[in-house]
Amino acid sequence: xTVLVTGGAGYIxxxxxxxxxxxxDDVVVVDDLSSGVADNIxxxxxxxxxxxxxxxxxxxxxxxxxxxxxSVIHIAAKKQVGESAQRPAWYYTxxxxxxxNLLQAMESAEVNKLMFSSSAATYGNPDVPPGSRMSEDVxxxxxxxxxxxxxxxxxxxxxxxxxxxxxxxxxxxxNVAGAGWxxxxxxxxxxxxxxxxxxxAEGKQPVIFGNDYPxxxxxxxxxxxxxxxxxxAHLAALDYLDREDRDYDVFNVGTGTGSSVSEVLTKIGxxxxxxxQPVIGDRRxxxxxxxVADVSRIRDALGWTATRDLAAMVxxxxxxxxxxxxxxxxxxx
Numbered sequence: 001x002t003v004l005v006t007g008g009a010g011y012i013x014x015x016x017x018x019x020x021x022x023x024x025d026d027v028v029v030v031d032d033l034s035s036g037v038a039d040n041i042x043x044x045x046x047x048x049x050x051x052x053x054x055x056x057x058x059x060x061x062x063x064x065x066x067x068x069x070x071s072v073i074h075i076a077a078k079k080q081v082g083e084s085a086q087r088p089a090w091y092y093t094x095x096x097x098x099x100x101n102l103l104q105a106m107e108s109a110e111v112n113k114l115m116f117s118s119s120a121a122t123y124g125n126p127d128v129p130p131g132s133r134m135s136e137d138v139x140x141x142x143x144x145x146x147x148x149x150x151x152x153x154x155x156x157x158x159x160x161x162x163x164x165x166x167x168x169x170x171x172x173x174x175n176v177a178g179a180g181w182x183x184x185x186x187x188x189x190x191x192x193x194x195x196x197x198x199x200x201a202e203g204k205q206p207v208i209f210g211n212d213y214p215x216x217x218x219x220x221x222x223x224x225x226x227x228x229x230x231x232x233a234h235l236a237a238l239d240y241l242d243r244e245d246r247d248y249d250v251f252n253v254g255t256g257t258g259s260s261v262s263e264v265l266t267k268i269g270x271x272x273x274x275x276x277q278p279v280i281g282d283r284r285x286x287x288x289x290x291x292v293a294d295v296s297r298i299r300d301a302l303g304w305t306a307t308r309d310l311a312a313m314v315x316x317x318x319x320x321x322x323x324x325x326x327x328x329x330x331x332x333x
Contacts, residue, residue, distance in 0.1 A: 002026040003238070004069045006051060006102065007076030008044070009036030011187065012117070015180050015231035016073060017041050023235070028067045030060070031076065040184060051076055051098035060105035071113035071241065073234055074102060077149070080190060081121065084146035095149035096156070103160050113241040115234060116157055118170040118250065121147030125288045130214050133294035136172070136250055143286050154250060161249070167241045173230055173253040174293050178313035178320075180228035185320025192222075193317045196265055200274040201321070208261050210283035215290060219261040223254035223292040226308035226316070236304040248301055254293030255306045267314045 003020055007013040008029030013036065020027050021044065029041055032050040045067065049059055063069070077095045078084070084091040099116075106114065123134060124141040142148045157168035177193045179185040189198045196206035211218040233253045240246060262278075269276035299305050 001070045002028060002067045004028050004030060004064065004067070004072045006030045006072070006074045006098075007036065007117075008073075009033060009038055009040050009046065010075065011184070012176060012227060012230060013075045014040035014184050015227050016075065016234045017044055018180070018184070019228075019231050019235055026067070028063065028069065030063070035188070037187070051101055052094045054101075056098070056101045057105045057108070060102065061109050064105065064109040064111055069109070069111055071115070071238060072102065072106060072111065073115045073117070073238060074099070075117040077117070079119075079146065081144045081146045084144050084149070088145035091145045091149050092152075095146075096152050099153040099156055103156060103166070106166070107160070107164050112165055112167050113238070114157060114166060114168045115238045115241065116153060116168060116170040117234070118154055118172045119147065119150045120172050120174045120252070120254075120291065120293070122151040122154065122172060123147075123291075125286055126291075130290050132290075133256060133292050134252065135294040136248070136252055136297055158249060167246070168249055169237045169240055169246070170250045171230075171233060171237055171253045172250060173233075174223040174225055174291070176227050176230055177224050178226040178228065178308070178316040180231065180316070182316075182320045182323045185317060185324035186227075187324050192261065192264055193268065193314060196268050196276075197272065197318065197321055198325070200268070200272065200276065201325075206265055206276070206278050207281045208265070208278045209281050209287065211262075211280050212283075213289040215260055217260050217262045220287055221258040221260045221290040221292065223256065223258055224264070224310055224313055225254050225306055226313050229253075229255075229306040229308050233298065233302075233304055236298075236302045240302055248297060251298040251302065252293040252295055253298060253306075254295055255309070256293055256295040257309075258290060258292040259310050264310065264314070267310060268318075271311075271314050271318050
């Protein structure tokens, strides 16, 4: 079985590709390399392609036939919330347009298994009691164009299931962190852990956006998931598509345990040796106080649970810092 992985040269995708190949699957990657790195996937076949372009449909049909693709893991997307607010039409073109082209190619090529990388951003700022867990049954009300595009793609997947028999499943993952291998560390500075390590390495202090939330230490609580656990969940969801008894088409992926921003920064200080004295800034609009996944559905239906904790995420992110960003500054003694 050949698995087509879109966005397979990126941070999450490269972990998925490596796990697929380790278990013996044939893999082909499609990536426009706007943020992905070809070296991340070694000798895995790579086709450089922008899925949002009109010519992508025919190119995908040809590729599917050439590599005898039987299933698709769709990760490729633009993923920055702030950027999506500044360029909403472009985000819809890239994310929704790319999904539309992929679905048309799959229908034409008669490939009916799709594992879609969605996001907890589909929930928006939900009105749930503090300390509760976010289940998949909470109404989706995204507050960013990025979250909206992910929700629309979920709708498209369901519509294709009704129209021509697509077997689709989406993973709504929470805050991804860490590295499965040092060379596959997060190359960006858009998530809390690499943002904080990056600031410290430059002789600056990380910023906490608000410390007056209704939480134990006043800082926001989030569910952090190790990227290698997340990649493993992709494989479990892909295998789920072979079953006839598929009661659900969307699953949360997290640990079910929340960590506050302050707790994460404390752990970073202990791991790196830096003296972490965060700067307290104003709250950011739309930040919920507490957002933690209810992971009972994926546990019960797929038999999958996360196995790595926050310490493993921070430790592996630090070990990956030099391979992906260059040598950090010398920490204070």
